Amino acid sequence: MAERSELDRECDAFARYLGASVGDGYVREQYWAAHAAGAVELPSTTSFERAVVSLARSVPLLVRPLDAHARVFSNGGLLRRKLVLLLAILEVRAPHDEELDTPTGTSVPGMFLRMVWLGLVFGVLLACGMLLSLPIWLASRLGASR
Amino acid sequence: MKRVVVVGSGASGVHFAQTALERGAYVTLVDVGRTAPAPVLPDASFARFKREHDDPAGYFLGRKFEAVMFPGAKGEYYGFPPHKGFIFASLERFRARAQGFEPLSSFARGGLAEAWTGGAFPFHERELRDFPFDARELHASYGTVARRIGVSGTDDDLSRFTPVHEHLAPSLPLDAHSRSLLARYGRERERLNAGLGVWMGRTRAAVRSDERDGRHGCTNLGRCLWSCPREALYTPSITLRALLKHERFTYLDGRFATRIEADEANRVRRLHLVELATGRPETLEASSIVLAAGTLASGKLFLDSLRAHGGRAPVLEGLMDNRQVLVPYIHLPMLRQRYEPDSYQYHQLALGLEREDPRHYVHGLVTTLKTALIHPIVQSVPFDLKSALWIFRNAHAALGIVNVNFHDERRAECRLELESDGDGSRLLVRYEPAREEPERMRSALGTVRKALWKLGCIVPPGMAHVRPMGASVHYAGTVPMSAQARPLATSPDGESHDLRGLFFADGSTFPFLPAKNLTFTLMANAERIARRWCDAQA
Ligand SMILES: Cc1cc2nc3c(=O)[nH]c(=O)nc-3n(C[C@H](O)[C@H](O)[C@H](O)COP(=O)(O)OP(=O)(O)OC[C@H]3O[C@@H](n4cnc5c(N)ncnc54)[C@H](O)[C@@H]3O)c2cc1C
Ligand code: SF4
Helix, strand or coil: CCCHHHHHHHHHHHHHHHCCCCCCHHHHHHHHHHHHCCCCCCCCCCHHHHHHHHHHHHCHHHHHHHHHHHHHHCCCCHHHHHHHHHHHHHHCCCCHHHHHCCCCCCCHHHHHHHHHHHHHHHHHHHHHHHHHHHHHHHHHHHHHHC | CCEEEEECCCHHHHHHHHHHHHCCCEEEEECCCECCCCCCCCCCCHHHHHHHCCCHHHHHHCCCCCCCCCCCCCCCCCCCCHHHHHHHCCCCCCCEEEECCCCCCCCECCHHHHCCCCECCCCCHHHHCCCCCCHHHHHHHHHHHHHHHCEECCCCHHHHCCCCCCCEECCCCCCHHHHHHHHHHHHHHHHHHHHHCEEEEECCECECCCCECCECCCCCCCCHHHCCCCCCECCHHHHHHHHCCCCCEEEECCEEEEEEEECCCCEEEEEEEEECCCCEEEEEECCCEEECCCHHHHHHHHHHHHHHHHCCCCCEECCECCCEEEEEEEEHHHCCCCCCCCCCCCCCEEEEECCCCHHHCEEEEEEECCCCCCHHHHCCCCCCHHHHHHHHHHHHHHEEEEEEECCEECCCCCEEEEEEECCEEEEEEECCCCCCHHHHHHHHHHHHHHHHHHCCEECCCCCCEECCCCCCCCCECCCCECCCCCCCCECCCCEECCCECEEECCHHHCCEECCCCCHHHHHHHHHHHHHHHHHHHC
């Protein structure tokens, strides 16, 4: 399990990515408690998954492409587990529930156009995520074979 | 003096007990009887609850975060909140194994219906054809039970499938999504009825709209899924609490019934129990014992008793359960609207699909998405979570699900058996779907999709989820009532032909299972059996 300070940093980075305000001590506390309870890491968690999380934590800008990549190639992996855990904590805590789950006020055609746009963006994010993940994956394979 | 011992405090047991007490009997109820935690912030709405509770994650997700649905999780997602864990917690003494079936049992005060969604649909006369008694008898019991528990509904297009009974209270106010669907149905009615054989109407739900008998009416707190803190939504533990005040009622909780002992003339003599806290065996002398432990637990108790009595346990054939298929949909006019947390959370509308054989009627419960946890849904959108959240927040109010229920018939290959298991026995539950099931589902689901389209909804392809057998928890059929006396069956009064004085008041005795949720009929039938039992004693 990562250090408490690292988990706090990770929690803030992921909360910002999901569109919630950061700095809520309760959310950080719960995020940490879930890790301490052993709810997040599985025996099958690989060094590659850990390295991806550590990259996402250090460079918050990369969370989204790494998430897109994980959605397709590693949905049950560590990064997705952590993001979904945080989403679960945020959705039960005010005011984050409202921050995450209020309509954005777009028109219906606007919404459909935006969805097409999101689809295209997802393709690009996925490609970026693959580029980012490839060296990490190779490094972890090399490490493993040594 | 009329005396009876009842096993189980679920929906069946408490209504048998109430009628017996009302008719002058002495009732002893034996129960494992695990208890619920006290309600928290009982007057707070769902939104206020999240603001005011000092540990919402502990409440909604559990201290060990056991209610978080992580990606890739296997098995059926029930979405039960952690504080409902007491309802489904297993019991070491009740051992079971299943093939083709995912059994759920409860050892709670009030049983499984402490977690139910309140659907209370009476069976139609034609669905009672195999039941060996006059349908009017059950109809009277529906009225009695409705008065006790509070059932809301409307005499509308669905009444052709779900008859109107006495004491039907007015339906609750509709949420905006359900209102929009029903308005659309009004416009498309002719085409849906004549073209597709589909009818829509208000659901029937065991939820009080008015204040009565110390129970509050529904005030739209939106916490139904998390256990209604006002008890507007009926659960059997409410009846049990009232029974506890009765001077002729004895409640023996913390006890596990192990077997019934009978004499050489096959008459029941006593019930064997174990006090769970100490492991101490106990016996209760009784000449009338009523099994209301739920179809699976009653079946095991019956088999263990027959084995002890005759040296060998037979096989109980005919286990039934409703196959359920969940069909998610998007109701387009509700896109970009705000979802309504402050409204009744369970199904407010129902769909009825007419079939050539009226007993094959297909029943759909329409639930609009409100306060269920969102992370299991958001993570299933095939995008990164940021995009998925954007789509979800604009679609939340438009999302709904039709829970399509299919009938079931007794078949020999669906059965309960006993296996030896060390010092005791284990229940083996086997289920095999009917051969014609795939075709039946394909045809009905096609009709549901077309009907939803006409109602302004789209069904995302590939998203329908066939629930495993056992998931609907509508178990029945293993010791059926029959007009002819035969082994492993009961009389129309629910009395076993194998052991005299042994009665079944739960789903075990149903000879047929229509597509409708059965619990209202379980309660009505238990009430009917109690009346007959009291009459026979008199
Ligand atoms: C999530 C969910 C939603 C549902 N929604 C609906 C719905 O909308 N409509 C509907 O009609 N149905 C619904 N159901 C089904 C409904 O809950 C059951 O059909 C009903 O509760 C069965 O009642 P019962 O009294 O026969 O048995 P149970 O509820 O199983 O009660 C059994 C009782 O027996 C006791 N017991 C068991 N074995 C022993 C023993 N050996 N010794 C002592 N005590 C024992 C237990 O403690 C318990 O009190 C739902 C179920 C679930 C889980
Ligand atoms: S909306 Fe649900 S939780 Fe609220 S009072 Fe009504 S039944 Fe109870």
